[in-house]
Amino acid sequence: MTPQDLAQYRAQLLQERQSLxxxxxxxRDGATSRIEAAVAHFARTEDSTAQVNTAxxxxxxxxxxxxxxxxxxxxxxxxxxxxxxxxxQDCGEHITPARLTAQPIARRCTACQSAAEKNAx
Ligand SMILES: [Zn+2]
Numbered sequence: 001m002t003p004q005d006l007a008q009y010r011a012q013l014l015q016e017r018q019s020l021x022x023x024x025x026x027x028r029d030g031a032t033s034r035i036e037a038a039v040a041h042f043a044r045t046e047d048s049t050a051q052v053n054t055a056x057x058x059x060x061x062x063x064x065x066x067x068x069x070x071x072x073x074x075x076x077x078x079x080x081x082x083x084x085x086x087x088x089q090d091c092g093e094h095i096t097p098a099r100l101t102a103q104p105i106a107r108r109c110t111a112c113q114s115a116a117e118k119n120a121x
Pocket of ligand 1 (some may be wrong): 087
C-alpha cells in the first residue's frame, strides 16, 4: 500500500466520520422533538408512559448503532496511524483495495468476514 493509498483511505474515513457526526446531530434533534411530541400528545392519556418509553428506546437504539459505527471508524484511523491498516485481523492477508474502497472500516478480508458472520449466527 502506497502513502497515496493511505492518504486516500484516511480522507475517506475522515469524511465518513464527519457525515456520521452530522447525521447524529440531525437525528438527535429529530429524536428529541419526537419525544417532546409524544409527551405532549399522550400527556393526558393512560398509556403515556409506554409511548414515551418507546420514543426513548428508539433514540437509545440509534445512538448505540452510531456509537459502534464511530468506534469502527476511529479504530480504522488508529490502524492507519499504526501501519496495520488493510491487513486482515484474522488471517493477516492484505484486504483487497476494492473492498477497502467500498468499506474503509473493514477489519477482515472477504473470506474471513463471511466466516465470522457465519459463526455469529
Ligand atoms: Zn482474512
